[in-house]
Amino acid sequence: MADDEPSLTRWSFMFGRKRLPEPRNGSSTDPSVASNGSSPAVLANGSAHVNASDLSIYEQFNQGRSSAQSIGVLPNRNGEKPQKSLLPAFDSAETRSLAESLCRDIVRDSQDVMWESIKGLENAKHLLKEAVVMPIKYPKYFTGLLSPWKGILLFGPPGTGKTMLAKAVATECKTTFFNISASSVVSKWRGDSEKLVKVLFELARHHAPSTIFIDEIDAIISQRGEARSEHEASRRLKTELLIQMDGLTRTDELVFVLAATNLPWELDAAMLRRLEKRILVPLPEPVARRAMVEELLPSQPSEDSLPYDLLVERTEGFSGSDIRLLCKEAAMQPLRRLMSILEQKHEIVPEDELPKVGPITHEDIEAALKNTRPSAHLHAHRYEKFNADYGSQILQ
Incomplete structure (x- = not known):
C-alpha cells in the first residue's frame, strides 16, 4: 500500500477531494462502517445511520453540501423546526443525486414582493390571482x-416585470418556489436531462403546493423540427417536459408551472397548448410610468417639484427597467x-466631512432623457x- 500512496494522493488532488484522516486503532475510514467495525443501521430512504464518533468523517463526505441537504430536511421559514423531508423516497442513488442538485433551486424564503410594489399591470395581476392565488x-x-x-405563460417585452410577478405569486401564496432555468435541467450526460425534468416534477409534488418558475422557457422548448441540426437529446428533453406538464392537468395536486419568455412566437405549439393561461405583460401605461417615477425620484418639500408630466410624456415605449435606468x-x-x-x-x-449631494434639477432630467x-x-x-x-x- 505504501507504493500506492502517491498515486492515491495525486488522484485525490485531481478530483478536488481531501483525503480522509488516517484510521485510529485500526478503525475504518469508510463512513458505511461504524467505529466498532459493525455495519450501521440502514434507514428507510437507503441512507446509513452514522454514530456521533464518526460524524467528522461523515461531514467530510458531505463537504460542499448545505446542512439541510446533508440532514435531509428543510428548515421552516423561521429556521426553528424542520418541516417535511427535503427529498422523497427515490429508488436509486443516482436519482437522489439529481434531486439534490435541483434542491439548490428551491427558494424557501419569502420573496417579499407584494402586489402593491408592482406598478400597473392590473390585467396581468388579476389573471394571476384568478389562476393561482x-x-x-x-x-x-x-x-x-x-x-x-x-x-x-407570462410573455412580453424584456424588463416589464414578468419575474417580479412570479415572485409576487410565491409571496402571496407562500408556496415552495422552484426557480428553474435552462442550466437546471440540461446536462451533458446522456439521459440525465430527461431524468432531471422528471425528478423536478416529483419534487414539486412532494413539496406541494408549489410553483415551478421557468424563466426564458424559449431556451428549453422552442419549436420542434424547425432546425435539422436539432440534437436528439434536446428532443427528448422537450418530450419529457411536455409529458410531465400533461400529467399535471390530470391530477388535483396544487403544482403550477409559471413560465416567462420574451419570444412567445418561438415556443412549440404543444407547449402553448399546455400553458393554458397566456398573459401579456405589456410596456407600462402613463399612470404606471408616473407612479414609478414618483417612487424612484421623490420630490423634497424644500425643493422645486420635478417635471413628472414631462417624464411621463417622454418615456413612451420605455419598459419598467428602462425607467429605472x-x-x-x-x-x-x-x-x-x-x-x-x-x-x-x-x-x-473624511467621510464625516463629505458634503451632501445636491438636488436633481430640470436640466438633470433633460440630460438623462437625452442619454x-x-x-x-x-x-x-x-x-x-x-396576445390577440x-x-x-379579462371577461367583464
Missing part, C-alpha cells in the same frame, strides 16, 4: 370542471458635479398580435 386559498370552489389552470441617470448628475469638485482636492476627504433610450419598444406590435391570437383576456 384563489385556487390555493379557496380550493373548495376549484374542483371538477373548475379545476385550476396548471400552466401559465433613466431615473438612475438623472440622480447621477448632481453626484457627478460633486465628484468633479472632490477630485480637485489632493487628499481624501437614455428605450430597449424594448421595437417589437411591441408583435406582442400585441400574439393566443392571449388570455
